[in-house]
Amino acid sequence: MRARIDQIVRKRRGLADVNERDLDTSALRIGRSGSAEIHLADPRVRLDHAVIEGEDGRFEVRAVGDAIILVDGQPNSVGMLRPGTRVSIGPYELRVDEPPPGIDLLIAVELVQPFDAEAAAALTDEMRVIAHHLPGRRLVAWTLSLVILALFVALPVIAALSPGAREATKAFRPLAAWNSGPISNVHRTIAENCTACHVKPFVQVENAQCLACHAATRQHADPKMFDLSGLRCESCHKEHNGQRLATRADDGFCTGCHASIASFAPKTTLAAVGPFARAHPEFRPTVVSDPAGPVFARVSLDAKPQENSNLRFPHDKHLKREGLRTPTGTVTLTCANCHTPDPSGATMMPVRMEAQCGTCHTLGFERRFPDWTVPHGEPDQVRRTIAGLYSQVALAERREVDRAQPSRQRPGSELSSEDRAQREADRAWVEARTEEAMATTFGAAGCGLCHMTEKKPEGWAVKPVHVASQFMQKARFDHARHTTVGCGECHAAQTSSSSADLLLPGIETCRGCHGGDKPEADKVASTCLSCHAFHTHASPIRAAETVK
Amino acid sequence: MHESFLTYRGFLFLKVASLAGILAVALYMGHAPMDAPNGGTWLGYGLGTVSVFLIFWLAWFGVRKRRYSGVKPLRGWLSAHVYLGSALLVLATLHTGFQFGWNVHTLAYGLMLLVIASGIFGTVAYARLPRLVADNRGRRTLEAMVAEISSLDREARQAAMALDDKVNAMVFAASEKLQLGGSLWRILSGREPACRTSACIAHLESLPTKGGIGPEEGAILGTLVRLLYRKRELLHRARLDLRYQALLDIWLHIHIPATVLLIVALVAHVVAVFFFW
Numbered sequence: 001m002r003a004r005i006d007q008i009v010r011k012r013r014g015l016a017d018v019n020e021r022d023l024d025t026s027a028l029r030i031g032r033s034g035s036a037e038i039h040l041a042d043p044r045v046r047l048d049h050a051v052i053e054g055e056d057g058r059f060e061v062r063a064v065g066d067a068i069i070l071v072d073g074q075p076n077s078v079g080m081l082r083p084g085t086r087v088s089i090g091p092y093e094l095r096v097d098e099p100p101p102g103i104d105l106l107i108a109v110e111l112v113q114p115f116d117a118e119a120a121a122a123l124t125d126e127m128r129v130i131a132h133h134l135p136g137r138r139l140v141a142w143t144l145s146l147v148i149l150a151l152f153v154a155l156p157v158i159a160a161l162s163p164g165a166r167e168a169t170k171a172f173r174p175l176a177a178w179n180s181g182p183i184s185n186v187h188r189t190i191a192e193n194c195t196a197c198h199v200k201p202f203v204q205v206e207n208a209q210c211l212a213c214h215a216a217t218r219q220h221a222d223p224k225m226f227d228l229s230g231l232r233c234e235s236c237h238k239e240h241n242g243q244r245l246a247t248r249a250d251d252g253f254c255t256g257c258h259a260s261i262a263s264f265a266p267k268t269t270l271a272a273v274g275p276f277a278r279a280h281p282e283f284r285p286t287v288v289s290d291p292a293g294p295v296f297a298r299v300s301l302d303a304k305p306q307e308n309s310n311l312r313f314p315h316d317k318h319l320k321r322e323g324l325r326t327p328t329g330t331v332t333l334t335c336a337n338c339h340t341p342d343p344s345g346a347t348m349m350p351v352r353m354e355a356q357c358g359t360c361h362t363l364g365f366e367r368r369f370p371d372w373t374v375p376h377g378e379p380d381q382v383r384r385t386i387a388g389l390y391s392q393v394a395l396a397e398r399r400e401v402d403r404a405q406p407s408r409q410r411p412g413s414e415l416s417s418e419d420r421a422q423r424e425a426d427r428a429w430v431e432a433r434t435e436e437a438m439a440t441t442f443g444a445a446g447c448g449l450c451h452m453t454e455k456k457p458e459g460w461a462v463k464p465v466h467v468a469s470q471f472m473q474k475a476r477f478d479h480a481r482h483t484t485v486g487c488g489e490c491h492a493a494q495t496s497s498s499s500a501d502l503l504l505p506g507i508e509t510c511r512g513c514h515g516g517d518k519p520e521a522d523k524v525a526s527t528c529l530s531c532h533a534f535h536t537h538a539s540p541i542r543a544a545e546t547v548k
Numbered sequence: 549m550h551e552s553f554l555t556y557r558g559f560l561f562l563k564v565a566s567l568a569g570i571l572a573v574a575l576y577m578g579h580a581p582m583d584a585p586n587g588g589t590w591l592g593y594g595l596g597t598v599s600v601f602l603i604f605w606l607a608w609f610g611v612r613k614r615r616y617s618g619v620k621p622l623r624g625w626l627s628a629h630v631y632l633g634s635a636l637l638v639l640a641t642l643h644t645g646f647q648f649g650w651n652v653h654t655l656a657y658g659l660m661l662l663v664i665a666s667g668i669f670g671t672v673a674y675a676r677l678p679r680l681v682a683d684n685r686g687r688r689t690l691e692a693m694v695a696e697i698s699s700l701d702r703e704a705r706q707a708a709m710a711l712d713d714k715v716n717a718m719v720f721a722a723s724e725k726l727q728l729g730g731s732l733w734r735i736l737s738g739r740e741p742a743c744r745t746s747a748c749i750a751h752l753e754s755l756p757t758k759g760g761i762g763p764e765e766g767a768i769l770g771t772l773v774r775l776l777y778r779k780r781e782l783l784h785r786a787r788l789d790l791r792y793q794a795l796l797d798i799w800l801h802i803h804i805p806a807t808v809l810l811i812v813a814l815v816a817h818v819v820a821v822f823f824f825w
Contacts, residue, residue, distance in 0.1 A: 032709055032716065043705050043720035046713045117705075120725055121698030123691060127729025130794045134732070134801050141808035148809060152652040152816040160823065177652045178820040181586070198824040205825070238583035241647075246583030253582070 184245035276516035285471035345480025556627035565635035585645035595643035656813035738791030
């Protein structure tokens, strides 16, 4: 075939250079290869891309191997070439034109998609300036600023000021974002109602809001003695710190005044108190200083106070390890046999004669009649009981005599002198027996074993008993919380032979375990409030007194 | 000798900041409020007040820096900004009393953490990266590297023109597009997992060394491989350069907007606290 190849090179402004070549060949090889008849010098073209073959005016283009060619825009591996046919090979377009005479095939070749190597290698700002990859700094800052102002300032302020807005935004809870911490458990019912306490904007919570509910709260000190004006409930009762309402409970709060209490209250009888571990005074139990009165006084254990209970009770004899002989056999007593805790477990129930002592100490007085007992009561009552028992004996004897010698005395008639004498004799007998028995009963082996008894002209008397139900009036001690400690570790009852012994442990015993609010590593932490209650005064707090 | 902002006046501001931090910690340790430690105790208010003034002063640096009228260098200011900004972390954290929640208060604290963290990142970047950048560039600019890559591409395309289609296609694909940059993460990683140049080299290396290759073609192949090795090296350095530039830049894109948001959240925090005092 005779073929003409027009290589068109476009220049700027659309001008074209045409490089014309005539060939006489059996086939036109198209490719990147230097030996190809139609040499397409572009890396996007295959070495051997396609071939054009044919004769007698019938020519076809055929892709080599799996190379891709487009014939009139259609991907085909083979296509007929007629004038007007366009074949795309890579970035080139081959156009078949009407051949001039003497030429079988005229093909115009043009690079229609030039490869811009410069553009491919350009360093763009896209690569270098990372701001292109990010939203604008100002846009981000302004947008999110507005979001913060709207959500955390505007919305809560509106909700705080307008109950209507608060109600409308209830589900959204805009004020929750202002909450500085969880509210205490006791105040949870008003947790969602901020304005229950926070009434005025930019004003601290006032006492009136507290007293609106806590109307019965009493003053914490005598308002006549101390200036309580200006004190705020909130100074000591802190909210928004979690489940527990924070209340001032540190020792410093108490010792702030009590370490030098005399300077605050010159007339006080209280001792100065510092930290428990080193500056708490020895305990001062309330004891009977004079049983006659009785006169009570707080006496330091350092002064070795004595009990003046008007009782005799040697603990050591009752706690003998080998046991005691009792009406029901040998029994070894423990503390719990006599001392039983009250229902709360904090203190001990009073020891009762009937319940505790009486199981061993029967109140008999007559050897012949061991089941005769007197009541644990007043001397008159005892005497009546004894006299009654002996009278029964006397009357019984008289009845025996009467049965042997029946005498028909009619009602209203006077006794015979003989009978009268007999009765006087019986009465005298009963009186004598009773006096004997009273002496036995109230003597050293009877009541006097435990009680202080004395015989007065008018009869036997027992001195009144003074047993404290609580020695520590100013503190509370909970036995129930100390059950892991044996009684004897605090109370030296085992070796006490006298009821005058005050079997109270001193402060050093407590310090063996308790170390105050800043304890050493091996001590239990205990604050003032572990034993002492915060003082309250009888007068109620009134808002007007404390709020400026 | 050049004095960096970190060593300014014998670590003057590091000492000041450390002193402030230690003082704050000491006060906090000795502080035993009746409630838990929080922003509302005397120490809490104190630390909060100091922190808020510190934040405004630190933010003022951003304004100060943009004023070019002064000729005095800002090295001292920067030194104070960096060290006192780090001290803020201690002061503000103690101010919180470690009470955090889903509220505006913790929002402000979180934004402050973001600002400080990005600032620390920036400090480390400025302290370490310039040397790495210089070492990596080796007295060339990025433009020079790209220009060289471009000419290497041209030569490689030329060399591949006579080679088989697979090689030619791979060389072309590698030169068709400058595989630099891309997404932000791509830039920050400094890597190109789908590097066509590397793929091309891998293919050439996998070709059998003997048989079927004429001496002429072998010589071309050898040239091509050398060109591509050089290109790969340059690409690697260019990517690292972009990575370093991005690292030097990116923290500010967090630091500055977060500072603006911090100030706004701080205002909201103060309003919230005192509105419901």
